[in-house]
Amino acid sequence: MLELLLVLAVAVYLVSKLDAKHFEQANARYRLATNAPGAARVEPRPPIRLAIEGTQRPQLRSNRFVKGFGVNPNLVQDIRIYTRLGALEQFPAAVAALLQDLYLRGSAVGSEVMELLFHGRALKEGEAIYFALIESKPEPRVVAFVDKLRTA
Numbered sequence: 001m002l003e004l005l006l007v008l009a010v011a012v013y014l015v016s017k018l019d020a021k022h023f024e025q026a027n028a029r030y031r032l033a034t035n036a037p038g039a040a041r042v043e044p045r046p047p048i049r050l051a052i053e054g055t056q057r058p059q060l061r062s063n064r065f066v067k068g069f070g071v072n073p074n075l076v077q078d079i080r081i082y083t084r085l086g087a088l089e090q091f092p093a094a095v096a097a098l099l100q101d102l103y104l105r106g107s108a109v110g111s112e113v114m115e116l117l118f119h120g121r122a123l124k125e126g127e128a129i130y131f132a133l134i135e136s137k138p139e140p141r142v143v144a145f146v147d148k149l150r151t152a
Helices: 002-017 020-034 064-069 093-105 111-118
Strands: 076-082 127-134 141-148
Touching: 064 141, 093 111, 093 127, 093 141, 111 127, 111 141
Parallel strands: none
Antiparallel strands: 076 127, 127 141
């Protein structure tokens, strides 16, 4: 009985150590097998992209910095930034409305966003508002935060 319990514990430990990369590789192999000649053709879904008026897509080397805002970098599908200096009243209507909506949903994180929205703080030189599209279930979500401007 002890041996069976030990084997079960080892199996649970090994399964818990598998990470998302292993599952992605297995899924990729499965997709290749199902797309082989003679198999039913399955087209992959195109990646979802953010489209926010007044923002741009940055050229980032890495998106690891999003960890500081409670976001898993492996789940980030797209990032847009707003970089023009000024207060909330000077932002494009789409950016200001999205920030307000994300705040109400609990997806505008960090004290800088709160200061922009409610305390008249202006976006300073060398800062940007980041909008990150995050893969989640049942549907993707957007998280907004203020951080230093990152360039390639």
